[in-house]
Amino acid sequence: MNSGALVYAVRGRVVLVYLGQLLLPLALALLVPTGLAALAGSWGAAGMLAGTAVLAGVAGRKAAQVPDVDDLQTNESMVVVALAFLVAALVMVPPFVSYGLTPTDAFFEAVSAITTTGLSTLPTDAEPGDDFLLMRNWLQWLGGLGFVTLSVLLVSRRGPADKRLLEGESTPEGLAAHTRAQGRRALELYVGLTLAGTALLALVGVPFVQAVGYAWSSVSTGGFVPPGADLAGMGAGARGALLLLFALGAVPLVTLHRGARGRWREALRDPQVPWLVGLGVVSAGLIVLFTEGGGSWLARAGEALFLAFSAQTTTGYAAGDPATLPAAATAVLLVAMFIGGCGGSTAGGIKIWRALVALRLGRHTVVETALPEHAVHEPEFAGAQLEHHERQAVLVLALLFLGVIGLSWLAFLAAGHPPLDALFDVVSATGTVGLSTGVAGPGLDTPLKWVLAVDMLMGRLEILAVLVLFAPRTWVGRRRSSA
């Protein structure tokens, strides 16, 4: 076999057209930070953001007039998504620099926000302004929306299980129309959830501006704390409301959609949701078990629940300092961050459904030993047979995550960081979580900041898209003639 004749490089025009179509929504979205900066009197940032919005709007309108190409190749769609996240991060760098950040820090904050991570390397005494902090919350919200809308383009070959979990309702044929329909539905739900969350937080006593910031960073499982907010001093009711909000952020939008329409039976068919709850509760129990401490049993359980779900949903709010946790509790959080939330939501990690598929394959391999040689026995997941390429994709992705984590960890070890703390922050970045033991902080060497920034992008784009973006074959070689 020699598949060379069927290997197609990406068509620059197709990539540009699709990227261009994403510019129009970006231009609209940029109006929010423009307004924030203008209200706070940060005229430099407001000017740059407004200028970028106009440019993006003009280019986007132009791209919207070009007809769709429906035979979008997988490498093309991946390149589009990867570039979309990169572009969204890059356009925020100049405004961030205008708040007094170094270019590296500005890029780090922008990537941390757009990937819905929430790590920060800003000094604690830095005061870039409330508008900057809210802007980060907003960028997380945008990143979350972008991910739930575009993640369907990151799957190389969709099989029955992916389709069932990530798409759900009948959607129009053709990838472009499909993505747009998906985007519209996601937008409605996402905006609805954000508004409901803001109202809920305001209701339990969170000041309005903070409620908005929290809602932005929670439905996106981002985890930046809004200006003036103090998580540690937050009341139990407010913290409960926050937990509910970011837990919902880690539930697939399709499931929320069904739930919102009262179709509970359909909604619960996705095994990910009960697993999300179960994993969070078990992790919390283990954390309570491994940590000694004062305070009432109930208060400790509450703290542990908040932290466990913060890790499992890849949100990354921390009321305490994860660095003070005993090693065993840190390890529990590591596993939670690696697995992450549900596929089809804004959460990161390898996603619960992939972990379940891996589990199923493990069981399948054991059962196989009890079968005669010619018995036909195929693994199933969520009521559908797992096709060969789906199984492979799941296992390869888990391995890629481990590989990226391993290599990045090595860089931190070489720089002399404590092993467990370094591993924790690397997994946190790759899983787009945002919990930190303090390794990712203002004192971090510039090259290591870049390593974490790349980890966050890799984790958000499920690694494959980044590999595709940098593979020579993506750009050099035979191109299909556009239909």
Next chain:
Amino acid sequence: MRVVVVGASEQAVVMAGLLIDRGHELILVDRNRDRIDELEEELNCAFLHGDGTRPSILREADPTEADVLFCLTNQDQVNILASLAGRSLGFGRVITSVLDEDFEELCGELGLEHTIVPERTIGRYLADLVEGLDVLELRTVVRGEARFFSFEAGREARGPVVELELPEDARIICLYRDDEFRLCDPDTTIRRGDQVVILTHSRHLSELRERWDPEVAEGES
């Protein structure tokens, strides 16, 4: 050349092997996954798994860049449908294999001009072999720009051969009257219903086709 073959029949595999050896780029389309698995090691070419009559499948082979589409499954209907799909997708040349001669006529009416009837070709080869001829060597005689063209004479073509105004590099060689072979002289008279064979320079082909087979010529453009 970039060659796409629909149907991994025995014949297709033999041809594919020869073309690969001659340095051509080959894509084999078959709907039977087991058959593809079987051939993966044997043939150094690309494989597409799917129904070759479906435009969406053929499109993956990038039709406008491909020089030839061979439709070589064991089912004539499938080959015809795949050929029609291939033609509308813009393959350079489409070659249709039909086993049943019934379909050959249909292919003509559909404007599929390159049809082969493998059994007949082999049969004739075997028959000629018995008589000590090797007609397959014809291609060593008819080379370069030379082409045969044949048409059924209608009313307008009746009369002596010399009166039929042909392009400069085209000559009537022979005709079949009631399936009987006759060599043509300048004074041979053509009758209605004769199957006339012309040897011509390839540049006159379209002109000839337009003259005697306007429907097909239109279908091509």
